[in-house]
Amino acid sequence: MGALQRRTLAVAxxxxxxxxxxxxxxxxxxxxxxxxxxxxxxxPSDRFSVDDHHHLTGIRVNLPKxxxxxxxxxxxxxxxxNTLDGFNLQPRLAIPFSGPIDPATVTSETVFLVxxxxxxxxxxxxxxxxxxQVVWDPATNTLFAESDAFLDQHTRYALVVTDGVRDAAxxxxxxxAFARFRHGWHWGHxxxxxxxxxRGGVLHALELLHSHPRHxxxxxxxxxxxxxxxxxxxxxxxxxxxxxxxxxxxxAPATMLGTFPLTDIVSIVVTRQTGTAPTFSTSFFPTxxxxxxxxxxxxxxxxxxxxxxxxxxxxxxxxxxxRTGTPVAQSVSNIAFNLTLPAGxxxxxxxxxxxxxxxxxxxxxxxxxxVASALASHGLATIAINVVGHGGGPLGTLTVNRxxxxxxxxxxxxxxxxxxxxxxxxxxxxVNAAVPRGLIGSxxxxxQTVVDLMQLVxxxxxxxxxxxxxxxxxxxxQSFGGIYxxxxxxxxxxxxxxxxxxxxxxxxxxxxxxPSFRALVGVALATRVPALLNxxxxxPPQWGFNENVPLRDxxxxxxGVAGAxxxxxxxxxxxxxxxxxxPVAYARYIRQSPLDGMEPKSVIVQFARGDQxxxxxxxxxxxxxxxxxxxxxxxxxxxxxxxNAATPKNxxxxxxxxxxxxVAAFALGAQQQIAIFLASDGATVxxxxxxxxxxxxPITGALxxxxxxxx
Numbered sequence: 001m002g003a004l005q006r007r008t009l010a011v012a013x014x015x016x017x018x019x020x021x022x023x024x025x026x027x028x029x030x031x032x033x034x035x036x037x038x039x040x041x042x043x044p045s046d047r048f049s050v051d052d053h054h055h056l057t058g059i060r061v062n063l064p065k066x067x068x069x070x071x072x073x074x075x076x077x078x079x080x081x082n083t084l085d086g087f088n089l090q091p092r093l094a095i096p097f098s099g100p101i102d103p104a105t106v107t108s109e110t111v112f113l114v115x116x117x118x119x120x121x122x123x124x125x126x127x128x129x130x131x132x133q134v135v136w137d138p139a140t141n142t143l144f145a146e147s148d149a150f151l152d153q154h155t156r157y158a159l160v161v162t163d164g165v166r167d168a169a170x171x172x173x174x175x176x177a178f179a180r181f182r183h184g185w186h187w188g189h190x191x192x193x194x195x196x197x198x199r200g201g202v203l204h205a206l207e208l209l210h211s212h213p214r215h216x217x218x219x220x221x222x223x224x225x226x227x228x229x230x231x232x233x234x235x236x237x238x239x240x241x242x243x244x245x246x247x248x249x250x251x252a253p254a255t256m257l258g259t260f261p262l263t264d265i266v267s268i269v270v271t272r273q274t275g276t277a278p279t280f281s282t283s284f285f286p287t288x289x290x291x292x293x294x295x296x297x298x299x300x301x302x303x304x305x306x307x308x309x310x311x312x313x314x315x316x317x318x319x320x321x322x323r324t325g326t327p328v329a330q331s332v333s334n335i336a337f338n339l340t341l342p343a344g345x346x347x348x349x350x351x352x353x354x355x356x357x358x359x360x361x362x363x364x365x366x367x368x369x370x371v372a373s374a375l376a377s378h379g380l381a382t383i384a385i386n387v388v389g390h391g392g393g394p395l396g397t398l399t400v401n402r403x404x405x406x407x408x409x410x411x412x413x414x415x416x417x418x419x420x421x422x423x424x425x426x427x428x429x430x431v432n433a434a435v436p437r438g439l440i441g442s443x444x445x446x447x448q449t450v451v452d453l454m455q456l457v458x459x460x461x462x463x464x465x466x467x468x469x470x471x472x473x474x475x476x477x478q479s480f481g482g483i484y485x486x487x488x489x490x491x492x493x494x495x496x497x498x499x500x501x502x503x504x505x506x507x508x509x510x511x512x513x514x515p516s517f518r519a520l521v522g523v524a525l526a527t528r529v530p531a532l533l534n535x536x537x538x539x540p541p542q543w544g545f546n547e548n549v550p551l552r553d554x555x556x557x558x559x560g561v562a563g564a565x566x567x568x569x570x571x572x573x574x575x576x577x578x579x580x581x582x583p584v585a586y587a588r589y590i591r592q593s594p595l596d597g598m599e600p601k602s603v604i605v606q607f608a609r610g611d612q613x614x615x616x617x618x619x620x621x622x623x624x625x626x627x628x629x630x631x632x633x634x635x636x637x638x639x640x641x642x643x644n645a646a647t648p649k650n651x652x653x654x655x656x657x658x659x660x661x662x663v664a665a666f667a668l669g670a671q672q673q674i675a676i677f678l679a680s681d682g683a684t685v686x687x688x689x690x691x692x693x694x695x696x697x698p699i700t701g702a703l704x705x706x707x708x709x710x711x
Contacts, residue, residue: 028167028171028172028173028174029097029098029099029100029101029167029168029171029173029174030097030098030099030173030174030175030176030177030225031095031096031097031098031161031165031173031174031175031176031178031225031226032096032097032098032176032177032226033175033176033177033178033181033226034177035047035181035195035198037064038063038064038094039094039096039142040096041096041178041226041228042093042094042095042159042161042226042227042228043093043094043095043228044087044088044091044093044159044228044230045159045198045228045229045230046059046156046198046201046228046229046230046231047195047198047228048061048062048063048064049061049062049086049231050062052085052321053323053324054321054322054323054324054325055085055086055234055321055322055323056085056119056120056154056234056237056322056323057085057086057119057154057231057232057233057234057322058119058231059085059086059231060082060083060084060085061081061082061083061084061085061086061087061233062082063078063081063082064078065078070530071529071530072529073528073529073530076435076436076437076438076439077439077570077573077577079436079437080437080439080440080577081439081573081576081577083319084233084319084576084577085154085233085234085321085322086153086154086230086231086232086233086234087230087231087232087233087576088232088233088572088575088576088579089150089151089152089153089232089233089235089579089585090146090147090149090150090151090575090584091146091147091151091230091572091576092144092145092146092568092569092572093111093113093131093143093144093145093146093147093159094142094143094144095111095142095143095144095145095159095161095226096140096141096142096143097141097142097143097167097173098141098176099141099167099168100138100141100167100168101136101141101143101165101166101167101168101173102165102166102167102168102170103134103136103143103556103557103558104555104556105164105165105166106131106134106136106143106145106165106556107130107131107164108130108131108148109130109164109222110161110162110164110165110222111131111143111145111159111160111161111162111165112128112129112130112131112160113128113129113130113131113147113151113157113158113159113160114126114127114128114129114157114158114160114205114208114209115127115128115129115151115152115155115156115157116155116156116157116158116204116205116208116229117155117156118152118154118155119154119155119156119231120154123152123155124152125208126208129147129148129149129151129157130147130148130149131145131146131147131148132145132146132147132148132552132553133145133146133549133550133551133552133554134550134555134556134557135548135549135550135556135557135558135559135568136556136557136558136559137559137565138558138559138560139559139565140565142565143165144565144568149624149625150584150585150588150621150624150625151232152232153232153233153234153235153236153585154231154232154233154234154322155231155232156201156205156229156230156231156232157229157230157231157232158202158205158206158208158209158227158228158229159227159228159229159230160209160224160227161173161224161225161226161227162222162223162224162225163175163222163223163224163225164222165225172223172225173225174225175223175224175225175226176225178224178225178226178227179225181199181202182202182203182206182224198229201229202227202228202229205227205229206224206227209224233576233579233580234322234580235579235580235582235585235586236490236491236580236585236586236589236595237322237323238317238320238322238327238447238580239447239450239451239487239491239580240491240595240596241320241325241326241327242308242310242327242451242454243454243491243492243493245308245327246308246451246454246455246458247458247493249458250462251305251306251455251458251459251462251464252305252306252464253305253459253463253464253465253466254303254304254305254337254459254464254465255303255304255305255334256301256302256303257302257303257304257410257411258301258302258400258408258410259299259300259301259302260299260300260301260400260402260408261298261299262287262290262291262297262298262299262300262343263403264402264403264404265287265300265400265401265402265403266401266402266403267284267285267287267401268284268285268287268398268399268400268401269282269283269284269285269398269399269401270282270283270284270285270365270396270398270412271396271397271398271399271412272391272392272393272396272412272414273392273393273394273395273396273414273416273425274392274393274424274425275393275418275423275424275425276393276418276423276424276425277423278393278395279424280395280396281392285365285369285398286365286366286369286370287300287369289369289370289372289373289658290340290369290372290373290376291373292370292373292374292658292668293373293374293376293377295343296342296343296373296374296376296377297340297341297342297343297372297373297376298341298342298343298344298376299340299341300338300339300340300341301338301339301340301341302336302337302338302339302398302410303336303337303339303465304334304335304336304337304411304413305334305335305337305455305456305459305464306332306333306334306335306455307332307333307334307335307451307452307455307456308329308331308332308333308451308455309329309330309331309332309333309448309451310327310328310329310330310444310447310448310451311330311388311444311445311448312330313330314433314434314437315388315389315419315430315431315432315433315434315444315445316433316434316437316440316444317444317447317448333415333452334413335385335386335413335452335455335456336364336385336386336411336412336413337364337383337384337385337413337456338364338365338368338369338383338384339381339382339383339465340368340369340372340375340376340381340382340383341376341381341467342376342377342379342380342381343376344379346467347379347469349469349470349471349472350466350467350468350469350470351379351380351381351467351468351469352379352380352381352468352469352472352473352474352678352679353380353381353382353383353460353468353469353472353473353474354375354380354381354382354383354474354475354476354678355383355384355453355456355457355473355474355475355476355477355495356368356371356372356375356382356383356384356475356476356477356478356481357384357387357449357453357475357476357477357478357480357481357482357484357485357488358384358386358387358390358477358478358480358481359477359478359479359480359481360387360428360479360480361390361427361428362390362478362479362480363386363390363391363392363414364384364385364386364391364413365391365398365412366656367478367481367655367656368382368384369384370656370658371476371655371656371671371674374668374671374672374674374675375671375674375675375678377675378675378676378678378679379679380474380675380678380679381467381468383456383465383468385413385452385453385456386413386414386415387415387431387445387449387480387481387484388415388430388431388445388446388448388449388452389415389416389417389428389429389430389431389432389445390414390415390416390427390428390431391412391413391414391415391416392412392414392416392425392427393414393416393417393418393425394411394413394414394415395414396411396412396413396414397409397410397411397412398410398411398412415430416428416429416430417429417430419432419434430445431445431446432445433445438524439573439574439577440577440578441507441508441574441577441578442507442578442581443507443577443578443580443581443582444581445581446483446484446487446581447487447580447581449484450484450487450488450491450492453475453484453488453492454488454491454492457473457492457494457495458494460473461473461494471494471496472496472681473494473495473496474495474496474497474498474678474682475488475489475492475495475497475498475499476498476499476500476501476674476678477499477500477501477503478501478502478653478655478656479501479502479503479613479614479652479653481500481501482500482501482502482503482504482583482605482614483500483503483504483505483507483583484583485498485500485503485583486500486503486505486583486586486587486590486622486626487581487583487586489586489590489601489603490586490587490589490590490595490598491586491589491595491598493597493598493599495601496601496602496681496682497601497602497603497677497678497681497682498590498601498603499603499604499605499606499673499674499677499678500583500603500605500606501606501607501655501670501674502606502607502608502611502613502614502619502652502654502655503583503605503607503614503619503622504583504584504607504611504614504615504618504619504621504622505582505583505584505585505618505621505622506575506578506579506582506584506618506621507578507581507582508521508571508574508575508578509575509617509618509621510613510614510615510618512547512549512571513615513617513618513707514612514613514614514615515540515541515612515709516612516613516650517613518540518541518542518543519538519540519543521543521545522538522542522543522544522545523538523543525544525545525567525570526538526544528570532545532563532566532567532570533545533563534546534561534562534563534564534567535561545563545567546561546563546564546567547564547567547568547571548560548561548564548568549568549571551617551705551706551707552617552705553705583622584621584622584625585625587622587623587625587626587628588625588626588627590603590626590628591603591626591627591628591631592626592627601682602631602677602681602682602683603628603631603682604631604632604633604673604674604677604685605619605622605623605626605628605631605632605633606632606633606635606655606670606673606674607619607623607632607633607634607635608634608635608637608651608652608654609634609635609636609637609638609651609704609708610637610638610649610650610651610707610708610709610710611637611650611651611652612649612650612652612709613650613652614652615707615709616704616705616706616707616708617704617705617706617707619704620703620704620705623703624703629698629699629703630698631685631698632696632697632698632699633670633673633687633688633695633696633697633698634695634696634697634698634699634700635651635654635666635670635694635695636693636694636695636696637649637651637654637710638708638710639693639694640662640663640666640694641710644662646661646662647662647663648660648662648663649709649710649711651663654666654667654670655667655670655671666688666689666694666695669688669689669695670688670695672686672688673685673686673687673688673697685697
């Protein structure tokens with residue numbers, strides 16, 4: 001700690017001595033304040049970190065481990081968490097008390113966060129953030145809540161608990177040990193320099209709290225009874241570093257494997273590798289979709305490009321210092337692409353091109369093909385790659401049956417692997433990190449896919465794909481493609497505009513709320529040691545667990561479900577670790593606060609009411625974090641279903657439901673909105689049904705915070 005910082009803390013301490021401490025009474029309920037364990041006082045807390053100046057935050061998380069023989073899964077999780085340079089950006093706050101409290105008195109006026117400034121200097125210092133999704137657990141006398149807003153990265157915050165929180169008898173909760181800590185009375189630990197430094201940070205935070213006009217007015221009503229200081233993690237640093245590496249290269253041109261006029265294609269057989277024996281399945285490439293708008297597509301091309309792969313064989317990206325570290329590519333992958341070119345004569349500079357990202361379990365042979373005709377009808381080429389872990393195994397092929405000659409076989413470019421060693425290659429196998437780093441989930445598969453897309457952009461802008469405009473590069477993507485697409489839009493400087501369709505985050509919230517994916521969470525909880533299932537068999541609809549977490553803006557929930565709190569902790573840790581691959585963490589950087597070297601981008605976020613795959617609260621989280629409500633298309637599937645009962649109850653694929661008569665017109669309308677928007681360089685936003693009720697452009701009411709599923 002420097003001399004100036006020590007003097008600042010000394011002044012803060014002197015000022016705080018003038019503030020009378022809360023009255024300590026043995027009879028009252030106290031906010032507990034024991035810094036010997038994370039559960040002993042307000043959490044998160046920088047007390048459970050170590051100095052690490054290789055990071056932008058200046059720290060690295062250092063949580064203690066439990067008995068690893070009894071709780072090996074928790075220990076494996078902590079090994080991953082302790083590589084991070086800070087705490088969650090939308091943390092689950094935990095505040096223990098010595099006895100029961102009245103949960104109704106827990107509000108954003110009585111418990112809140114205060115921004116203490118970016119660790120690099122500046123930031124929204126003094127800004128206050130409230131709480132939401134409050135849970136009171138009587139069994140442990142612990143209050144849990146989530147920050148009401150997404151916090152700034154690599155920024156210090158104070159968690160403040162006041163005596164506006166009342167105990168069960170209606171009396172203010174008391175300070176107890178925190179008063180002694182705050183005022184230095186009988187605290188002890190004279191040789192614990194790290195504790196004294198942490199105490200200085202808390203005192204400095206409280207000095208800021210009392211000096212800010214709004215907070216000073218608040219202080220006249222409530223006294224602080226407990227507090228912690230914590231630093232949020234960096235989320236964009238690694239991808240920014242990789243972008244700089246890519247932009248400094250002049251990559252080899254793409255290798256073209258074949259270009260076929262659409263009129264010469266009879267069919268394309270997709271042979272997908274599904275096992276290591278090897279085994280395969282066959283299907284047909286949806287070439288009829290390329291004529292949805294007749295005459296729009298001229299030809300279909302296939303090729304590969306080389307891309308740096310930063311993932312290890314265990315499918316994770318090794319941690320590096322977010323300030324001084326250098327990400328290292330572990331290998332080079334040949335990434336296959338499909339390129340759909342419009343009919344007619346290309347513009348002088350080449351065809352403007354849309355990179356289209358496919359969804360979870362899909363491939364470049366799916367959704368990108370279904371939207372390509374609409375894009376081509378407005379003079380836009382479409383290019384697509386497979387996401388990490390998708391498209392089947394690497395031995396798959398595409399066989400082009402032609403009018404003018406013999407069939408041509410091309411590698412399909414599958415990126416799936418047999419990760420679990422059972423001999424099969426599932427539709428997404430390889431996108432998640434392997435054990436013992438299972439907590440990482442798809443975080444690094446998503447980030448590596450973004451790296452591949454950044455490399456593709458570099459190939460295009462350096463002329464490595466002749467016939468495409470080097471400067472007019474756009475992005476659109478569906479579902480998973482909207483998720484990694486949001487990250488991509490935030491970190492890639494050469495994309496001019498984009499449309500994430502049905503995105504949301506974080507992934508763990510999508511999974512626990514979605515009937516489509518909740519089983520995956522149940523399996524993960526069942527395979528932990530010890531297992532955490534608390535709600536019957538591993539079967540629908542609960543899939544063996546009840547986490548008992550309220551949605552946003554609901555009254556405080558009093559937990560009465562045994563085993564719910566440990567599940568909540570696993571969900572929190574999963575979200576925490578995933579933040580560098582969470583689109584919600586990147587949304588603000590698209591338009592609201594662009595990263596260094598970036599310009600604001602024009603975007604549309606398309607989403608649907610009652611989406612059962614990416615539920616509405618997760619889409620709202622992304623839109624809210626990016627301040628993008630004015631840039632939305634909101635598809636009212638409830639109104640479409642009311643008008644026609646043949647409408648699918650799950651509207652998640654509304655963009656590509658061109659073969660479903662009841663909603664095909666809506667699919668084409670949403671595709672046309674994307675095409676018109678990108679063809680206009682992000683300037684023109686149309687409402688697909690004009691004054692009709694099915695599309696709101698933008699959403700007319702509040703963002704939906706409930707599920708809205710059609711039963």
